[in-house]
Amino acid sequence: MTAIDNRSSVECAGRTITRQEVEDFLYAEADLLDHWNYDGWLALFESGARYEIPTTDYRPGWSPHETGSFVDDDWPLLLARVKRLKSRKAHAENPHSRTHRLVSNVRLSAHTASVNSTNGTEHAESTEDCFRVAASFVVHRARDGRFDAYVGWYEHLLVPTEDGLRFRLRRSVLGHESLAAGARLSFIL
């Protein structure tokens, strides 16, 4: 494992993607979510993408397909989630929470998948059409006269397309030991 991967750009799908481009993408995403523009937000995903939030006891390497989690949305579930949130009958978010997001510590790296070769050894294989983004977030949320903060890391997979970057996987990993009283994940984290 490299000590610190803090590059200013990454090569992917024959293109050079800069950290600034990724930061602009994440800032725009935060703005869409804070303004409850869920159609605009969904347009940032490629079809078939996933949205995940592991539990607070998550350890790197765990798969949500083999452990409990908070959110494990495949594409149909993500569509259902957005449809629900846009409805007035999503009672947990009616009235909507007021959120304010800070995104920082953005780092890029090539996406490598661990592959078992026929001789049984594992090797890292770079998948060329997407790359990894790590970033920190703080989401402040006001609702019911209360104010909560959610702190954690993003572990995203992004795809460069002709129309700009798109999510293939959007994963929010919480830094909390547990969700504090009242701090449920009824909005997009």
Added chain:
Amino acid sequence: MGSNPRTAPAPMIVEDWDQLTFRVNREAYRSAEVFARERGWVWMHTWLYLGHETEIPNPNDFKARTLGGRPLIFCRDTAGEVHAFLNSCPHRGTVLCRENEGSTRLFQCFYHAWTFRNNGEVAAIPDAGAYESTDEFRASMGLRSVPRLEIHEGFVFISFDPDVPPLLEHLGDAADYMSMIEQQHVGGMTTLPGTQLYGVRGNWKLAVENAMDGYHFAPTHNTFVGYLRESGYAVTDDNQYAYNLGNGHGLLVLTGHGGRISMIWEPRFGEDERIRTDAHRAEMTQRLGEQRAHHVADESHILFVFPNLLLFDIEGLSIRQLEPVAPDQTDVRAWQLVPRNEDPETRALRMKTVVSFVGPGGLATPDDIEAYEAVQRGIQATAGSGLPELDFSDMSRGMADEVKGVQGRSIDEGAMRGFWRHWVDAIGLDDGIEVNGERPASFLSGRDVR
């Protein structure tokens, strides 16, 4: 808290068979005094759900857990025996184990370095010669075990009261529904890592009521019902029943929105899962016989085991534990219970399906939490208003059928009434319940016990 000093404290429950009403005093959700009684009477003198044996599968495994506000160590010793110790050093009281989980043969207190084996015996006391009659002293200084620990089908219960009746006596009719869970799959069930830990701003009893309340399903979960309909599943409230199992335990039997992975197929689970579900159902008939297999497989259950365990046998199978923190605050812990032997596709589908509904990030549970947090805020409206008769919540739904001896539906409130009658007994309040009129013969013959 909120009570009017000019009026005598009203009873906690008013049950009226002339008016067919059952009303619960809202002080039950707000009062610090009631909360203290629950800690001192209910949590100290009944069986409490601690955890599942499969959370500590190997010798030396441990989990730290809090019940009734008391820090505990739930562990398996080197010889394989399951223990629950007070997580507090016998020397001066320091929390002994400050990790949430792990594996260890020895627990060492960091303060003065006393060390204990995971069966509770003292392993070392530094400079032990400074104590007189060291051997006896040492023997008296082992870890404090909780007075009682018993296991039913892998579910580990403890009691802080050495004189509680045996666990199976307490579980009564609930015990067999726990056995049905263990029998769902050849090879039994196991818990998985990935625990949902979250707090809610509501009294713990509101979480119990919500689980025993089919009436809220359609309006509260409107968006989830819409999702089920779009995926090709017709949702109905027909032929769904609620049962008071006695001792405060309750059961909802659900068939109208009962889809669960590997048990009851719905279109959203896909064709491959339909084939697997059919094969599993046939295997169950072979293994358990038609009658038992029918009970185990063809209906979904929500089982409440008084006072802190909920088993949601819907979507998949979630264990939920309630830990009251304050009158208006509850910690919730939820584990997924899965078949030990399950192919990866089914497991992945199960995990996705369970959390799509259950938990603070699902498409349904957040609305439940919203509902009981809103109750907690709303019941301030009638607190200490000088009109104590307004300061009650109504749980009469289904009593008209109850006098006729008709089985209560899941959309009635009969399971809640069973819970509240037991609760008022368990907190040891004189005059906690006022009964007006005659309880009907059907009630006294235990009509609502399955």
